[in-house]
Amino acid sequence: MKRCIFALFFPVLGLLVLPARGHDPHEHGVARLDVALEGRRLSLELDSPLANFLSFEHAPRTDTQRNEVRAMAEKLRELETLFVPPKAALCRLESVELEFDNLPEDLLAAAAASAPKRSVKTDDIKENAEGHGELEGEFIFVCDKPEAVTQIEIRLFKAFPALREIAVQIALPGRQRAAELTPESSTLKW
Ligand SMILES: [Zn+2]
Numbered sequence: 001m002k003r004c005i006f007a008l009f010f011p012v013l014g015l016l017v018l019p020a021r022g023h024d025p026h027e028h029g030v031a032r033l034d035v036a037l038e039g040r041r042l043s044l045e046l047d048s049p050l051a052n053f054l055s056f057e058h059a060p061r062t063d064t065q066r067n068e069v070r071a072m073a074e075k076l077r078e079l080e081t082l083f084v085p086p087k088a089a090l091c092r093l094e095s096v097e098l099e100f101d102n103l104p105e106d107l108l109a110a111a112a113a114s115a116p117k118r119s120v121k122t123d124d125i126k127e128n129a130e131g132h133g134e135l136e137g138e139f140i141f142v143c144d145k146p147e148a149v150t151q152i153e154i155r156l157f158k159a160f161p162a163l164r165e166i167a168v169q170i171a172l173p174g175r176q177r178a179a180e181l182t183p184e185s186s187t188l189k190w
Helices: 001-020 062-074
Strands: 030-039 041-049 091-100 115-123 134-143 151-154 166-173 175-181 188-189
Touching: 175 188
Parallel strands: 030 166, 091 115
Antiparallel strands: 030 041, 041 134, 091 134, 151 188, 166 175
16 A cells, blocks of 8 residues: 555656756746855856847847847946845955857957956857757855845846846855745845
């Protein structure tokens, strides 16, 4: 009987558990953000479909599309205005890594220009059959008063209106939690 119940439940559990592992499905409008505070280091890792930042995800084919990529890179230039920890925490952006699928590097030069250490690269042009592409970003702040980092204002929604939701995982010393941000509720608090 026990074995029978196990056999009944196991496939269901497998279905429920598997999608949460590894890379989440690519869903336009939704991004994932992992936030971790460790000592003075505050790191944010963003994983998002390009469609949240551009009206297309393939390599740009027209001047209009190339200009759109340049304009996006320009909006990503001052990252401290998009991720805002409390002033009292005295945080400064130390390094930025941005990796874009499908977009030529020369159009992305403006992105993240304000960080002392930055790397903006493009993944091999690897348009899949559906033509989807992603942006992966890592942003590291160093904070002189990390105990004052009790919230982070995420201003990506205003800059990029196609973004509707950010699923956040927060790792703090000794605890973890999840949160969901939307344009109406865009400050991460703990
Ligand atoms: Zn897509």
